[in-house]
Amino acid sequence: MAIIEIKGLRKSFGKGDKALEVLRGIDLSVGEGEVYGVVGLSGAGKSTLVRCINRLERPSSGQVFIDGKDVMSLSDRQLRDARRSMGMIFQSFNLLSSRTAAGNVAFPLEAAGVDKTLIPARVSELLELVGLSDKAASYPAQLSGGQKQRVGIARALANNPRILLCDEATSALDPQTTASILVLISDIQKRLGLTVVVISHEMQVIMEICDRVAVMERGEVVEEGSVVDVFSSPKHPVTRGFVELILKSGSRFLENGYAPRGRLLRVSLIGEGVQEPFAGELVRLFGLSPVILQAHVDHIKDTPFGTLVIDLLGDGGKAEEAIRWIREKGTAVEVLN
Amino acid sequence: MLLTAQQILMLKKASLETFYMVSVTTALTVLAGVPLGVLLVVMRPGHILENSWAYRVVGLVVNATRSVPFPIFIVFVIPLTRFLVGTSIGSTAVIVPLTLAALVLMARLTETCLLEIPHGVIEAAQSMGASSWRIITRVMLPEALPGLFMAVTIAVITLISYSAMAGMVGGGGLGDLAIRYGYHRYQTDIMWATVILLVVVVQLVQLFGDALVRKFTRR
Ligand SMILES: Nc1ncnc2c1ncn2[C@@H]1O[C@H](COP(=O)(O)OP(=O)(O)O)[C@@H](O)[C@H]1O
């Protein structure tokens, strides 16, 4: 069963003529233990969407169910309890500057009314989980961005939530730190069986840790599916834009004045496919000469994902046959000229 | 400049009166002004206890109080002073207008400090299921502590200066002494002594306030 179920969610800011509709009917569901990504350009409404999940934002209409319970129907007290079952981390960390790392992690425990004598042990356990035991007594001002986010994660996990909401959690961090935080989130997710919602404007982040993804544009979900599927055959222009940005290839060869001598192809190889002697087969089976313009292997979570841009030289008829052969194998191929 | 024994006695008495007026009003100002400042923040649209109607009323009352010049204000609140203290004359009676005037200043200064806390920090506390009371007492006030010490320092210094007008209604104090002897009776040495005393006291208050601010600043 879905742990998060969103139905016909709409949200407008302001009233009357000045009303701005930021979410225009969102439907999505996140399964228990899933890492669900929401990607979109800045201003698409991603933060508003995630904030509706723990009701930091009140939806204008539509419903959000957590474990089958409509969050709009909760009393203040029930809402506070529900929020404790959902940790949240933020782009700007939002730590208490007046408290040490340990003090910050203790805050949600105090708020949940945990026995004071049990708090220190739980705090050290959490700091250890995020690899910050040695910084317990440091104030946020003395920590690096990555360390602050680790405190944020420890704090979010304090009350054993089942859901972790991440709103651009790595957007303020450099690439190395981003990678280490993503690894941490991924590890913890597996270890604790958490359901994670990852909001990001970077497809790279989604690729790294998400199982499924929703692509948002102007308050709507324009594409949704497993990350592998969405990534290997993006349908919506916005999705293509994100994918292109990562592959930095494809039509740009043409835009940059490259004159293909044969058929210019972009082939996406997924999983086992990456290990196949792909170019060799084109030579052996069709007598063609593939010129490899770009080859790139990446991972979507744990699945290897390769992209080849090739200029397929040789007999035109044979080339068409080869393209059909590639398609029949179930490999995504795009003819760029 | 040498003062006679009698003048020194007068200075001592006036200093004690000023100390009495300022210390009592400071305590009352902080006790009432900080909560009022908190209200001015949390009742704002989009804040944790949003209530735009009450926010506007409180804001209006605070502004109205702040716009009346202090000497006029003393006279204006005489009926209230009589009701609360039983008389409108003397050091204790002066505490009423002093407190009211300083508390609205304290409320606005508190409001300014609290508004400086990034809203995300408050939202993070909300996302952890903290109640509004906990957010106010464990997030907003501790986060604003250095600014609040600065605000109290400003309030105390303002109170020292306002208390100089206590003489209008027989409240005594250093300012009253300076005006009565230094101005009306041409005893410039008394005038100098009180001015120097006030400068030193204000300086000390500022130094002490700054030290507290530094001690609690973690940014
Ligand atoms: N509290 C608010 N009041 C008015 N407009 C808002 C508010 N919050 C967000 N918006 C607007 O909603 C749109 C979507 O914002 P947001 O959900 O933050 O997008 P994203 O996270 O995808 O960048 C933006 O145009 C933003 O200006």
Ligand SMILES: [Mg+2]
């Ligand atoms: Mg955002």
